[in-house]
Amino acid sequence: MSKIQEVQEMVAKGKTKLVAGLVQEALDEGAQPKEILDAMIESMGVVGDKFSAGEIFVPEMLIAAKAMSKGVDVLKPLLAGDASTSLGTCVIGTVAGDLHDIGKNLVSMMLESSGFTMIDLGVDVPAEKFVEVAKENNAVIVAASGLLTTTMPALKQTSLALKEAGFTVIVGGAPVTPEYAAEIKADGYAPDAGSAVTKAKELIKA
Secondary structure (H helix, E strand, C coil), X not given: CCHHHHHHHHHHHCCHHHHHHHHHHHHHCCCCHHHHHHHHHHHHHHHHHHHHCCCCCHHHHHHHHHHHHHHHHHHHHHHCCCHXXXXXXXXXXXXXXXXXXXXXXXXXXXXXXXXXXXXECCCCECHHHHHHHHHHCCCCEEEEECCCHHHHHHHHHHHHHHHHCCCXXXXXXXXXXXXXXXXXXXXXXXXXXXXXXXXXXXXXXC
């Protein structure tokens, strides 16, 4: 098994303590940073698919994402000079009145590990703040989540404000449906973190 395959396997298993060391070993053996990153992204893709299929659950998914972020930390300084590795900036946050962040954090980690530069606004974020930060950072996509039925109006307000400002919007959260996403003019909807990555990539290529 090559070092890169080992990295992939340890990311998938969520071995946070081992990944950084293995990434360094792979680099020492001459592997390219981009090659290692792609291998880890592929590994997270498999984890995402398993999560979507109900074979694993949020804790396993979070551990794998955390393991990957340890590997990404080793690669970051080496990738910084290579603009082609970034897919662009994504602003993410939970809408006003909502304090849930586990799902959002998961999506943020997955998007970052897929090559987006993430700006996480945290929870209870007003629509104006989404628009302001997206403009300041020239965001290619904005991800907004609402986990409570009571915050659906805030999600709508956020989506419409962002669309009016010309941004691509992806939404998600327990009560959100594809129909509701279409109704609030969002460009995309994702039921979970794995599909959020796929959808976000589709949207920025569109």
